Amino acid sequence: MKLADLPEDTFTRCLAGTGILLQTGPFIVRIHSSVEGFAQLLRRFYANFPVVPEPAIADFHVRLTMPGGIRRHWRPQVLLLLDGQVVFLPYPLSHAFPLFEWGLNWSIAMQAHQYLMLHSAAVERSGRVLLLPAWSGSGKSTLCAALVSRGWRLFSDEFGLVRADDGQLIPLPRPMPLKNHSIDVIRDFAPDAELGPSFYGTRKGTVAHLGTSAACVEQSAVSAPPGWLVFPRYQPGASMRLEPIFKPQAFIKLANNSFNYQLLGLRGFQSVSRLVRDCDCYVLSYSNLDEAIVALNYLAES
């Protein structure tokens, strides 16, 4: 059953009570919240995601609450508990949804070491995955959102989850947080894109989330092998260049863009080696999204 199929009152009752069990990619998350305004956004952005029937083992337990005291009335805040632990300081109440998204990302990055976790956007076309590894600020999410609006299937804008045994990429579709200037860029680029409300003054500036399509969520159990490894760099005014790079260099760059390469030891080395060996490796500099997408589509078709 999808979250959208759950009657509104059942949804609200569960969320405030025993929690909602949602599946995203390979993970099951138990979400509790009695925080004002959060339920509507959760229901909106996760409408197409499956609700897991009870009882189930949850991989992550996320709870949003309001800290007590006088702040409840004066500048109310929201507190995130990850498995009962406070990890981040409270946020303003209106930022509950971005806080939830960051908290879940943090939990995944800290815990899911059964996978090699690349800090990378991942999108699929013709059965192979394009990986766009980069740290924040390189335009990875924007490029990912643009590719998805042009027919690529979203795996994740943040995590390249690589299964150790067979090197397959595992989809982990979630709402994509666009930041600052990117919000308008995507609004212009894909006027039909389902963008949520803007959250102003977060730690990453203004953030607005891009919804995930039903089709993409439905296929989230379908993994795919990696095909292309492209290190993107957005440079204002630059002309588009897509250049192959030497594989040993790609190895170093990819290992440096991983959440747990070091932690995995030999297995990390093997997984990254295999990925670099199996992929065509490029560096992409661009300033114009259309040009970048033409080049990447060309890669996928050739």
Add this chain to the structure above:
Amino acid sequence: MSIGRDPGKQGANILLRALGDPASTISLGVEDWDLLLRLARATRLLGRLAVCIEEQGLLAQVPPRVVDHFSAARVFVDHHQRMARWEISCILKALDGLDVPIALLKGSAYILAGLPPARGRLLSDVDLLVPVALLEQVEKTLLGKGWESVKLEEYDQRYYRTWMHELPPLRHPDRGLEVDIHHTISPLTSRLNPDPEKLLLDSISLADERLRVLQPVDMVLHSAVHLFYDGEFINGLRDLVDLADLFGHFGTRAGFWDELIQRAREQDLQRPLFYALRYVQRLLGTDIPASVLTAIDVVAPPRLILYLMDRLIMWVMVPDHPDFPQYRTAVAQWLLYVRSHWLRMPPGLLLKHLAHKQIIRWKRRKPATTVHQ
């Protein structure tokens, strides 16, 4: 959670049973597994549980989602243990040419000696014991080769050097693990007074002859002292599991139990041994020979103290249900913290120390700001 069941108690039962008898987990339902994973992670024992279940060939009977958690936990453990081995190897290289016996303590000893508590064990520091006469030389050498003191406050430095059984912790800036260099196993000001020379004299060398570990009875006694007389019970249950493993492993050797009681008497460490035996048996169901329990019973604390300890230990060792934290756990933690200080220093010194700490805390107090990860 169904009404009428005490969620904390239910969790405690599941966790303790799983640790004492890993095979019992195969009959657990999905809800119980969910809770067990959370509690085992909170006590840093998830990797341990994973290794024990795999060792017994039961992995195929565990839900697939649990197997994923086990794999992830084992990756984490392997990383920690690799880092510990690497740190020790760096220390040996740095101390090359210095004729100093180094005895590994606790986690790193179990790992390098390949003892049962090493199974799935996490560790956050490397503990070493060196002769007090060579302490300064070892510290100077490491400081000269890149290690740095973690505690930079003058008061902390003085606190460690005057009163503690170890130097202020060192850390190499390129690596994450702290190195604690001990010259004895309980604070200088403590009421316990074991002789560290005896410990080093009777220690056993490993295959790599530059490294030593304490002989079995001393290893047990140190583990007991550390848990019941030094710590703040942060990793209490993990440390109790270490003890259960050591008893299980060495307990089958001829003469071990007599030697243990004899050594405890000789080093005046009977009380910590009493607690260790009592709680491995009560919490983890470890088999202890009846004659040993009778022999150690003569050093039992007065009834009222024992009654209190039983409750406090149960409350701090076993974590609360993550969704239903209990106020009493925080109280128990505080009481045991006070107790550990009480045992660590004579009253006058304790007052001075706590007053100083409090003044520093007041001075440092800053308005709350929103900081992110």
